[in-house]
Amino acid sequence: MMPTFQTLSVLPRLPERLKGLKDLAYSFWSSWNPEVESLFRGLNPRLWSGVQYNPAKFLRYISQRRLDAAAKNPDFLREYDRIVSLYERHRDVASLWFSQTYGKPGKENFQIGYFSAEFGLHESFPMYSGGLGILAGDFIKSCSDMGLPIVAVGLLYKNGYFEQQLNREGWQEALYHSYSFMDLPVETIKNDFGDEIKVSVDFPNGTVLAKVWKASVMNTTLLLLDTDLPENTPENREITSKLYGGDQDMRVRQEMILGIGGVRALRACGYQPSVWHMNEGHSVFMALERIRELVEKESITFHQALEIVRASTVFTTHTPVPAGNDAFHYGLIEKYFYTYWVRMKISKETFLNLGTAPYEEGQRMFNLTILALKLCAWKNGVSRLHGRVSQNLWKNNWVGVPTNEIPISYVTNGIHTETWMNRNIRGLFDKYLPEWKDRFLDRAYWDGIDAIPDRELWEVTRKMKKEMIDFIHGRVSEQRSRYGETIEQLREVDSIFDENTLTIGFARRFATYKRATLILQNLERFKRILNDPERPVQIIFAGKAHPADRPGQELIKRIYEISRSWDFKNRIVFLENYNMEVARNLVSGVDIWLNTPRRPHEASGTSGQKVPVNGGINFSVLDGWWEEGYDGKNGWIIGDGREYADTNIQDTVDAVSFYDTLEKEIVPKYYQRNEEGIPVEFLAMMRRSMKTVIPLFNTHRMVKDYLDELYLPAYSFGSALEEKRFETGKAMAEWKTHIEKEWRAVKIQSNTIRRDEEEIPANLELEFSATVYLGEIEPKDVAIEIYFERYNVMGELEGTETFPMAMDMETLHHTYVFKGKFRLSERGNYKYSIRALPYHPALPLKFDTGLIRWMGEA
Known part of the structure; x- marks a missing residue:
């Protein structure tokens, strides 16, 4: 008979003198x-790397003996x-940027739910798949650094996102691990009753x-929801198992927990x-939940x-x-939201129209x-x-509004x-730019990079490149050992890459529009x-493709096969399981970072x-952030920003541009050295790159942009509509209903400009007038413009x-004459x-209603 065993965890006890280690471990x-x-x-260096640099897990597994010894050292x-x-100083929110800049009376109730x-x-906290999650993590870290009053909401995934392994043929295999939340820097939250x-x-x-659950990202609280509870059915326990896992049904359930459950979690934890x-859009159901709250609790209408x-x-x-x-x-939306439109006191049709989109097949989708x-x-x-692309993509939601005026703005990521x-x-910045941590919003300060001597910077x-290559050797050795390769084959790993060779990195999600294989069009x-004996080049690839x-x-698979071929041996490598650790090593060790998306898809x-x-x-490619980051002296571009309707032509043009620029500009600049062995011109471009990118494309700047352009205006307009128990908001809804009902009657009947000539000199002030029929709408409720x-000689719109x-x-009943003056300062047609x-003065944006009437419209 086999004995029965039960599990018991014995945890080390932090000495009183080291109690602060827990705060540090759970702060990220x-x-x-x-x-x-x-x-x-x-x-314990060995344990630290063994737990993937996870301080919460580290404190669970470190020996009591080491802790006691440290308390006496x-x-x-x-x-x-x-x-x-230092930790306590950073936790003093009143001393941080937001309080010092914006913390004045009138904003006591200002708080953001993100x-x-x-x-x-961090890689040890696998609640991310790629760029969206990295961006969110970086953003709330900057919110913490700057003291922004924000609370974030997400899901706590038991299996996280998949880990990637490549088999011997180069096919991706997805592995999921089950994470113990006890090993993660999260804590349960209890109510007043415990x-x-x-x-x-x-x-x-x-x-x-x-x-x-609660994660404390220094000053930023992150609430995470977990459905893996014994009270739930096995099916519902799986809702928070895998990030982006499952079918459409699972996707809806995850997004309901995030949006609806997220609002309820904030309320339950005392956040407003x-x-x-x-x-x-994953969390959009959050807005529906808040509408339902108001309808049911404040007895107001849906609109x-x-x-x-x-x-x-x-x-x-x-x-x-x-x-x-x-x-x-x-059908899927009706399945999950059939009670929602009833609770919001609207019809099913009204509810479904909120998200209606006609698809090519004629299907109606939400x-x-x-x-x-x-x-x-x-x-x-x-x-x-991307702001311009989004305006064009969603212009059908603002029929008649010029595309460049559609109310979708932009805040560039950082x-x-x-x-x-x-x-x-x-270390270099501490020496030559000692205030760098506090100067991310000061572009001029970063000109101080010029003070760093060439020799030290080079x-x-x-050194960072050598560390990256050592990291690559370790990862590739692990990968090939798993394949069962011979000792001789494993020894060859040490010859992969050389620190004196120009090194290019390409690491990102492997979606087809990112064109990872663009540079393989002309393999010869x-x-x-790559194999030039005097000026060789080596390239690192990394990235995951979604399991589906x-x-x-x-x-x-294609890149992996080429990397193992004789022609590209030791010149191309594919690193498996791209995560934040891999990314940190690559971005700090490569000379050149390659990005080849099909514009404008990034x-x-x-x-x-x-x-x-x-x-x-x-x-x-001039896409995404690089379209505004590139200045002609801080890097190189692929193509010239032109977009071709034929994707084959686009790929060919861009591939030729890549080869030409690499061979004729980048390689010569890297290998041209002075008497000290330093590539002076390459280093000059490196400095320019640092000076122009660091102070502009960071999340501190991004936080400030969101605050000034979106958060504070939203706070102002939102607070105004909530005044006097929502009386202002109710009035706004009634006004919009009236305007929408009467808008079809509006007609611009005639107009005159006081000058007969078709050609007029620049800067001449002219008067104009228009006769407008408004029907039941008051003149104060319209803007006439x-x-x-303006077009150039090529017939292209310039502005x-x-x-x-x-x-x-008023000339007749409901008919009015509007007058104005204008002055055109630019020449052109x-x-x-x-x-x-x-x-309406309370409209947040000019085209908020989406209504417009042009001269000549019936």
């Missing part, structure tokens, strides 16, 4: 402060006290409970955000609640193509991005180019610089460039922003201008028209 601070990391590493205690003092399906904080806080969401198969931010919720809600879209936006069949556009007053893309900066570069970048030419993305996996892309922080240079489009008109008199649009 070690993910961007190497001094904190060194403190933990010093206690004066050297350790001296460093420990210094770091704890929702995201994933957060990339019970763990759980929230419920009603599903067709019953009520689902979600436990609320005044501004709500959806990082992508009144909608106006109030819209005014304080921000939506960020990260997707530049229609297929990337979540859309579900009506599109979460369209839903978000309708439920949020404040909308933005994630780069200047990175949390300290997370991605190698400690060797930190030696530091070479590519082989010749077969074409993306085929790209990985919404932003932040991997390239991490490279200049460590002295690397970008070589990219004259609108100009637009508008000039307001004021009501002059113009087209003009008169337009009318609704106006």
Whole structure:
């Protein structure tokens, strides 16, 4: 008979003198402060690497003997006290940027609720898949650094995102691990009665409970919901098992827990955000839940609640193509939301129309991005180019509004610089730019990079490259050992890559639009460039394809096969299981960072922003952030920004541009050395790259942009509509209803400009007038404008201008004359028209209603 065993965990007890280690371990601070990391590493270096640099798990497994010894070691205690003092200083929110800049009366209730399906904080906390999660993690780290009053909401995934292995043939295999939350830096939250806080969401198969966990990203609280509870059915326990796992049904359930459950979690934990931010459309059900709350608790109508919720809600879209936006069949939405429209006191048709999108097949789909556009007053893309792409992509939601005036703005993404900066570069900055940590918003300060001597900068970048190559050797050895390769084959790993060779990095999600194999179009030419005996080049690939993305996996297989071929031996390597650790090593060690998306399909892309922080240079298509980051002297471009309708032509043009630029510009500049062996011209471009990218493309700047352009306006307008128990919001809803009902009657009947000539001199002031029939709409409720489009000699639109008109008199019943003056300062050919649009001082944005009437429209 076999004996029965039960498990028992015995945990080390922190000595009283080292109690602060727990706060440090559960703050995520070690993910961007190497001094904190060194403190933990010093206690047990082998264990530290063994737990994937996870301080929470580290404290669970470190021996009591080592802790007791550290509590008596004066050297350790001296460093420990210094770091704890720094920690306490950073936790003093009143001394941080937001309080010092904006913390004045009138903003006592200002708080942001930030929702995201994933957060990339550290590789040991696998609640992210790629760029969206890394961006969210970097963003809330900067919010912490700057003291922004924000609370984030996400899901706590038991299996996280998959880990990638490549088999001997190069096919990707997806492995999922089960994580113990006891080993993660999260804690349960309890109510006043000592019970763990759980929230419920009603599903067709019953009520689902979600436990609320708390992660403290220094000053930023992150609430994470977990449905893997014994009270739930096995099916519902799986909702928070895998990030982006499962079918469409699972996707809806995850997004309901995130959006609806997230709102209820905030309420249960005592948070009352005044501004709500959806990082992508995954969390859009958050707005529906807030509308339901108002309808049921405040006894107001759906349309009144909608106006109030819209005014304080921000939506960020990260997707530049229609297929990337979540859309579900009506039947699936009806299955999960059949009680919602009843509770909000609207019809099923009204509810479904909120997210309706016509598809090519004629099917009616419920599109979460369209839903978000309708439920949020404040909308933005994630780069200047992506803002324009989004305006064009969603223009059908603002019929008649010029594309460039569609109310979708942009805030260009950035990175949390300290997370991605190698400690060797930190040493240089500490020496030559001692205030760098506090000067991310000061562009001029970073000109101080010129003070770093060439020799020191070059030696530091070479050191980081050597460390990266050592890391590559270790990863490739592990991979090939798993294949059962011979000792001789394993010894060859040490000859992969050389620190004196120009090194290019390409690491990102393997989606087809990112064109990972673009540079393989002409293999003979590519082989010749890489194997040049005097000026060789080596390239590192890394990245995952979604488990359901077969074409993306085929790209990985092809690159892997080429990397193992004789022609490219020791010149190309594919690193498996791309994660934050791999990314940190690559962005700090490569000379050149390659990006080859099919323009304009890269919404932003932040991997390239991490490279200049460590002295690397970008070589990219003019897409995403690089379209505004490139200045002609801080890197190289592929192509010239032109877009071809034929993708084969586009690929050929871009591939030739890649080969030409690499062979004729980059390689010569890298290998041209002075008498000290330093590539002076290459180093000059490196400095330019650092000076132009670091102070502009960081999440500190990004936080400030969101605050000034979106959060504070949303707070102002949202607070105004909530005044006097929502009376202002109710009035706004009634006004909109009236305007929408009467708008079809508005007609611009005639217009005159007081000058007969077709050609007029620049800067001449002219008067114009228009006769407008308004029906039952009051003149004060409209804005009448004259609108100009300016064209160049090629007939291309160069810009637009508008000039307001004021009501002059009423000529007939409901018919009015509006007059105004204008002055055209630019030469060119113009087209003009008169337009009318609704106006109300409480409208958050000019085209908030989406209504417009042009001269000549019936």
